[in-house]
Amino acid sequence: MKNLYKIAVLAALFLGLSAPLLAKEGGVKAQAEEALSAARPSADLTQSLEAYKLVMLKSDVEGIMSFIHPAFFNLIPKEQAKAYFTQKFASENRPVVKAIDFTEVGPVQGYSKGQFAAIKYQTKTELPRPGDATPEIDETMTRLLKSKMGPDIQVTIDEKRNVVTVLMNTILLAINEQNTGWKVIGKQDLEALVQAKLLPLDLVAQLR
Numbered sequence: 578m579k580n581l582y583k584i585a586v587l588a589a590l591f592l593g594l595s596a597p598l599l600a601k602e603g604g605v606k607a608q609a610e611e612a613l614s615a616a617r618p619s620a621d622l623t624q625s626l627e628a629y630k631l632v633m634l635k636s637d638v639e640g641i642m643s644f645i646h647p648a649f650f651n652l653i654p655k656e657q658a659k660a661y662f663t664q665k666f667a668s669e670n671r672p673v674v675k676a677i678d679f680t681e682v683g684p685v686q687g688y689s690k691g692q693f694a695a696i697k698y699q700t701k702t703e704l705p706r707p708g709d710a711t712p713e714i715d716e717t718m719t720r721l722l723k724s725k726m727g728p729d730i731q732v733t734i735d736e737k738r739n740v741v742t743v744l745m746n747t748i749l750l751a752i753n754e755q756n757t758g759w760k761v762i763g764k765q766d767l768e769a770l771v772q773a774k775l776l777p778l779d780l781v782a783q784l785r
Contacts, residue, residue, distance in 0.1 A: 625759035636666040646760040676701040688780040691754040706739040
């Protein structure tokens with residue numbers, strides 16, 4: 578039971594700390610790879626999303642850090658977040674993001690310090706299923722996942738592969754502050770930043 582709880586919490590943290598993006602394949606891939614080897618975040622939103630996809634798929638911790646909005650590090654120190662990702666990427670029980678489909682990329686809007694855009698998307702994530710799992714354990718794990726990641730997620734158990742697949746619809750906020758490149762904030766983190774008053778008031782007002 579303790580191991581199940583750890584897996585559920587790990588999945589929630591992995592997706593909530595900085596929701597991973599998978600941009601659609603297209604002509605920007607070469608540009609994204611160039612951005613990955615250079616400054617990473619770009620002034621172009623589509624290119625930044627593709628570059629962020631690359632750093633997530635490559636488990637590039639430094640790259641991931643470069644895409645997280647700086648305000649987040651007032652909640653969790655950067656070195657602590659970096660250590661978290663380094664440890665979790667090395668874990669055999671870590672969640673693996675298999676796909677993300679964008680359902681809506683909102684218009685780029687302005688605020689006092691720059692630009693922002695809301696992005697709706699669906700993630701498909703695979704988690705390891707305990708080898709000794711029973712239907713009762715599967716039910717418990719499903720309940721734990723929903724308690725940590727939201728009641729609307731879809732959980733599928735593959736007994737042959739011993740894999741748990743989670744489909745989750747969520748929202749990401751992309752912010753380009755003072756033309757420093759697009760950074761991201763996950764939905765749960767956004768709520769925490771708003772409550773802590775760590776984002777500009779005129780930006781928060783437009784999000785309500």
